[in-house]
Every structure is written in C-alpha cells, then in structure tokens.
Amino acid sequence: MTQPNLTAPIVGNPIVIGIDAGGTMTDTILVDQDGHFKIGKSATTPKNEAEGFLASAEDAADAWGISLESLFSGVNVVLYSGTGMLNTLLSRTGRRLGLITTKGLEDMILMGRGLQAWADYSYADRLHAVTHHHPDPLVPRRRTHGVTERIDQFGDVVLPLYE
Structure with a gap:
C-alpha cells in the first residue's frame, strides 16, 4: 500500500469542509472528490466563534492554495x-x-429525566435507588410556564395560542 504524498499540489477544489471548534483550538479539514485533504488550525474564540471559524478555514484554504x-x-x-x-x-x-410548554405538561421534562440520570451506572448502583442523586434540571420548575395551545402531529394548529 502506497502512502499519500501530503506535499503534492492538489488539482481539484475541496467539496467538503469540516470544522470543529474545541475548547482551545478550532480545526478545519478540507477534502476534495479524490480524498485529498488539507488541515487548518486557529485559536478558538469563545466570545465570537465566527472569528475562530473563519481564521481556521482561512488557514486551511491557504494550505490548499x-x-x-x-x-x-x-x-x-x-x-x-x-x-x-x-x-x-x-x-x-x-x-x-x-x-x-403546553399547559398541563410542565412537569414532563422533570419526570422524563428518570432514565437519563441512571446512564453509566452499574447494576449494583441502580439497585440502591434511595442513595441515588439526580442532577439539577437545566430549567428549574419555577421557570417553566404552560400555555394554552395544541398542535397536531402534522404541525397544524388545533387550539390556537391563548395567553
């Protein structure tokens, strides 16, 4: 099996761009239809992710020429x-x-979290439910508000919003 020549000039244009903004670096990979690729990197900019996105893409574009x-x-x-x-x-x-959320369903998010709180627990740990600690919900119940409305499975309004 021959190794690809990563320094050879690339003839085609990239058709796929993949960008991942991590905690420290934003990485870009460009791939053409033949599988040739180039990589770009930039510092992640948490205040404005667009800056890191564009800087990383530009670094990869420069590598592509x-x-x-x-x-x-x-x-x-x-x-x-x-x-x-x-x-x-x-x-x-x-x-x-x-x-x-829909009025009457305000507690569904809290009730539906039951199985999620047990993810990655061993069988022995699941046996002792009384000692299990559920994480706090992302949205506390006091900041959940139900409104009168209904939408069917097709997205059609059955009961219009009344608040």
Missing part, C-alpha cells in the same frame, strides 16, 4: 461542530433559561 472566498463558493458540504455549547451546558455557566 486558494482564497477563503473561492473556498466557500465551490464547496458542496460544510460540517460544523462545537464544544462551546456543550461546555456551557455541562458547566451551567450560560444565561438563565426558561421553558414554555
């Missing part, structure tokens, strides 16, 4: 993932949340 404008004009797919939102949720450092 094209401008940022021509990179985005000829691509078929852009994939973006970021850990910023996940880190905010896990550390609970984001803005205060509220939940608006």
